Amino acid sequence: MVSEESWSIGELARRAGVSVKTVRYYSERGLLPEAGRSSGGHRRYGAGALDRLLLIRSLRGLDLPLPEVERVLARDEALEEVVARRLRELGSQLAALRWREASLRLLRDGPPGERAERLRLIGAVSVPPDTAALARFWRRILPVRLPARVVSSVVDAVVPGIPAEPCPGQVLDFARLHALVSDPRVHLPGARPAPPLPAGEYRPAVLYEGLAEAYALASTELAAGRALREGTALDCFVGAYAHARGTVDSPGFRRGLLPLLARSEGPVITRYWKLATGLFAPGEPVLGALHHHLSVALRAQVEAGAR
Structure with missing residues (x-):
């Protein structure tokens, strides 16, 4: 039986500010809990799915790869560990960008x-x-x-x-x-x-x-x-x-x-x-x-x- 508080895939997408395609993709990967199915067999989602979708969007907005997001959601790895690793990676990337910038300026401004x-x-x-x-x-x-x-x-x-x-x-x-x-x-x-x-x-x-x-x-x-x-x-x-x-x-x-x-x-x-x-x-x-x-x-x- 479908709860009165459940939403269709389109309604969930609008509430979360993402596309229907994104919701369907995460659903197919098993990341969004379903509240049930409609009489026509369509997925219905509740508040838990919205909370999960907003969390995924936040983590992806920080450029965390989806496999790492999945590990956080599955509690296979703590969020703090994922964030710390991502900070180290970004630090290395920023160092590389700064070095390349200085190298390009060296070539541009040199004799x-x-x-x-x-x-x-x-x-x-x-x-x-x-x-x-x-x-x-x-x-x-x-x-x-x-x-x-x-x-x-x-x-x-x-x-x-x-x-x-x-x-x-x-x-x-x-x-x-x-x-x-x-x-x-x-x-x-x-x-x-x-x-x-x-x-x-x-x-x-x-x-x-x-x-x-x-x-x-x-x-x-x-x-x-x-x-x-x-x-x-x-x-x-x-x-x-x-x-x-x-x-x-x-x-x-x-x-x-x-x-x-x-x-x-x-x-x-x-x-x-x-x-x-x-x-x-x-x-x-x-x-x-x-x-x-x-x-x-x-x-x-x-x-x-x-x-």
């Missing part, structure tokens, strides 16, 4: 003679981009005896994130950085940076943990407008190298450290930091810059003591 090269560079980067190649680069060049936890800490600190709102210049810097770390010639033994300490016994974990502390101190001192030449950060910086070698900090050790620091950076690492610096968030410590500041401060201190 005509550089467009082909720029197009080649950005074409080699996935959209949205990721930093996996950068992480692999550092994992290759870090000492093999470095504990995994230290490696992860170093990689997290030296690999910049992808800017949420990239400008054309950042797209170009990242594309060039990606090309640098992906170049097979960079990974040849002769192209790698020199070890951070001379050949022989030294404790890499002690060195890198000590450097992390020195960089944190240097960042604080520079933010406060203090010079590094006589600061705690410089002593910590030199001490990291001395402790890793099992020796003590001294004027002689500091003099001998200068050429070692110059060799350890090398053209590839220098190029890396030149390109990567602008990709870090404002206010985020850039280890390459901090290392350079500390090296310059040490040279100035040693040269002043030699006069």
Whole structure:
């Protein structure tokens, strides 16, 4: 028996603000409960069907695929889980759109003679981009005896994130950085940076943990407008190298450290930091810059003591 509160398919469609075709499609998929059938065998729908149809329309209006809507309706998956997943997907799509927009502006506004090269560079980067190649680069060049936890800490600190709102210049810097770390010639033994300490016994974990502390101190001192030449950060910086070698900090050790620091950076690492610096968030410590500041401060201190 059909309830007096039931509606025909056309009446339901009008109440929900959708087409009859849409109602029929959802009915055939079993998403709308029927209140019964008319004497002529036509479907009749009640308030439950209207509530369900309005819910489906809302979820579809948020661009949720119908299979996910069906899982929500069947309570196979919570609405919160579906929404969270959809937000992640949209975030990735928006990141890709922003990257493409900045890439197009880079090509549009760049010198005509550089467009082909720029197009080649950005074409080699996935959209949205990721930093996996950068992480692999550092994992290759870090000492093999470095504990995994230290490696992860170093990689997290030296690999910049992808800017949420990239400008054309950042797209170009990242594309060039990606090309640098992906170049097979960079990974040849002769192209790698020199070890951070001379050949022989030294404790890499002690060195890198000590450097992390020195960089944190240097960042604080520079933010406060203090010079590094006589600061705690410089002593910590030199001490990291001395402790890793099992020796003590001294004027002689500091003099001998200068050429070692110059060799350890090398053209590839220098190029890396030149390109990567602008990709870090404002206010985020850039280890390459901090290392350079500390090296310059040490040279100035040693040269002043030699006069």
